[in-house]
Amino acid sequence: MRRLFPHPGLTLLLVVMWMLVLNELSVGGFLLGLFFGTLVPLFTAPFWPERPPVRYGWPLIAYGLLVIGDIIVANFQVARLILFCRNRDLRSCWLSIPLDLQSAEAFTVLAGTISLTPGTVSADISTDGRHLLVHALDTSDPEAEVARIKARYERRLMEIFR
Structure with missing residues (x-):
């Protein structure tokens, strides 16, 4: 099979x-x-000589539902920023996210997830593959945003790509 x-x-x-x-x-x-x-x-x-083992099933379904929910919420947040916030009030910044993921496929899913969520975009990965550079449209606490991305997305991707 x-x-x-x-x-x-x-x-x-x-x-x-x-x-x-x-x-x-x-x-x-x-x-x-x-x-x-x-x-x-x-x-x-x-x-694809070395495919990473992927856990299909509940972890993947839960991750997909989480991402869809985050995309919906972020759309409303970005719309609020566009409609009611002046440019000078935005607190955009670059985030360097240290990665614990091991496979290129997991990096790609994380970068895609971040870019799909309005208000953030993955820009680059370091040459050693240990940091992801992300631009955030409006962030008051960059360290908290990095911790949120790691806890919300990276931890779940580590479960999926064991």
Whole structure:
């Protein structure tokens, strides 16, 4: 089974994305999505010699729900800043987040999560891979924001990418 589906998570993601792009529920569309969802991971498997172990299930679902909730809340916070705050009142800053994550895939998910949340954007990762540079639109306490990102996202990603 592992030989046919070397990356089951990628297969599932590709099938779901195919069905969303297709914007129609049909057996033919699902079978074509399954075909591509199986073929792409088979051809790309040699390029991923050391896959990190990923815990699918509740930790991944909980992380996804947390991120969706944070994106919704941050949208309202940024809208409030845009509508009611003057530029000179913004307290934007650069944050250097020390990383405890080990895999490049986990770094990528963390950077993507931060960039998806309005008001923050991941800008760079240090050459040694131990710090992530993030720009925050409005932060009164940079140390608390770094601690919040580590506790809220990085800790959960360490559970997912064991």
